[in-house]
Amino acid sequence: MKLSETLNEVNLTREDIVFLLKLNSPVDIACLLERADLVRKESRSRNIDLHGLVKFSNHCEENCYYCKSRKDNFSIKRYRLSADEIIEIAKLYLSLGISNVILYSGLDYYYDTDMVSYIIYSIKKDSNVSITLSLGERKFDEYKAWRIAGAEKYLLRHKTANRLLFSMHHNRDRLLERINHLEMLKRSGYKIGTGCIVGLPSQTEEDIADDILLCKRLGVEMVSFSRFLPQPFTPYQNKNIGSEIFVIKAIAVARLVLRDADIPTYIIFNSDNINDGKKFLNNGANILSMNLTSQLPDTKDPKHIGPYANNNSIDVSTLKENIQSLLTYLAS
Known part of the structure; x- marks a missing residue:
């Protein structure tokens, strides 16, 4: 009885959110996902938006x-794409019918104000494309310049709303500074997005309930949840992997709390893993962000990642067929 009443509440309390996140029964979880999917269809329509992700630098x-x-990971092979390569990849997405592009990198000052402005302007000048930036914490003047150049959205994840956990995972307490940047971005005219990592030690x-409530307080337009995956040669390489079902529940509960927000899910897109995206779209998410990097040549060696912008070496027709298959599913 309590589950049914909670799922139909319009304004969920922190206690309600925690209750839903702690659901363990497959039957109860199925009810949660069904309700979240219904709310998504009512508030965001049946449409699922496709976004193309351009990861152009892993320097940070x-x-x-x-x-x-992370800066101290000396085992990783670093790469940077040139401005023209980034523009070329964005145009590849446009040729595939994807009109929302996310420009993503670590905190890399190599890409200065003018270079990023040039990239944004060059992508937008001949097309009707929406650009989201995810470049870390930058200066207010940079945010303003990139907004003027044409970027509409900025994604800056807060990672965790727990100040103690933030300090633990980042070796310094800068959560309030990150929140200040989100508020600064909103004042600059961006639609802002934030989010957390689910499954952190x-x-x-x-904590997840507080993450969702922080997003509500900030009035964000996009909420992103990513799963904690231990990475080699990092201090957390031997930690336990985050639970996939926990991510799914977090997205579902966020949809009940943030009914009008965009909630993305991510896949590395190819013909073998279309179902990876589908399973996350029945729990309240309304955006599928696709990273085509694995489909493109020379990406196994980051030193040669640049040539994947060469459209002539990509089977665009096959990619279009795969994306059309996904679109058909999403429209059903």
Whole structure:
């Protein structure tokens, strides 16, 4: 009885959110996902948006304990794409019918204000494309310049709303500074997105509830949940992997709390894993963000990642068929 009443509440309390996140019975979880999917269809329509992800640099000035791109990971092969290569990849997405592009990198100051502005302007000038930036914490003047150049959204994950956990996983307490950046971005005219990592060491259901409520308080337009995956040659390489079902429940509960927000899920897109995206789209997510890198040549060696912008070497027709198959499913 309590589950049914909670699922039909319009304004969920922290206690309600924790209760839903702690559901263990497959039957109860199925009820949660069904309700979240219904709310998504009512608030966001049946449409699922496709976004193309361009990961153009794995250089990063941050030193997060869980991230393989952390500054002190000397085992990783670093790469940077040129501005023209980034533009070329974005145009590949456009040729596949994907009109939402996410430009993503670590905190890499090599890409300065002017270069990023040039990239944004060059992608937008001949097309009707929406650009989301995810470039870490930058300066206010940079945010303004990139907004003027044409970027509409900025994704800056807060990682965890628990200040103690934030300090533990980042070796310094900068959570409030990150929240200040999100508020700064909103003042600059961006639609803002944030989110957390699900399954971090020492994290609880109460922490995830606070993550969701922080997103509500900030009035964000996008909420992102990623699963904690231990990365080699990082301080957390031997930690336990985050639970996939916990991520699914977090997305579902977030949909009940943040009814109008965009909630993405991510896949590395190829013909073998279309179902990976499908299973996350029945729990409240309304965006499928696809990374085509694995479909493109020379990406196994990051030193040669640049040539994957060469459209002539890509079987675009096959990619279009695969994406059309997914679109058909999403429309059903």
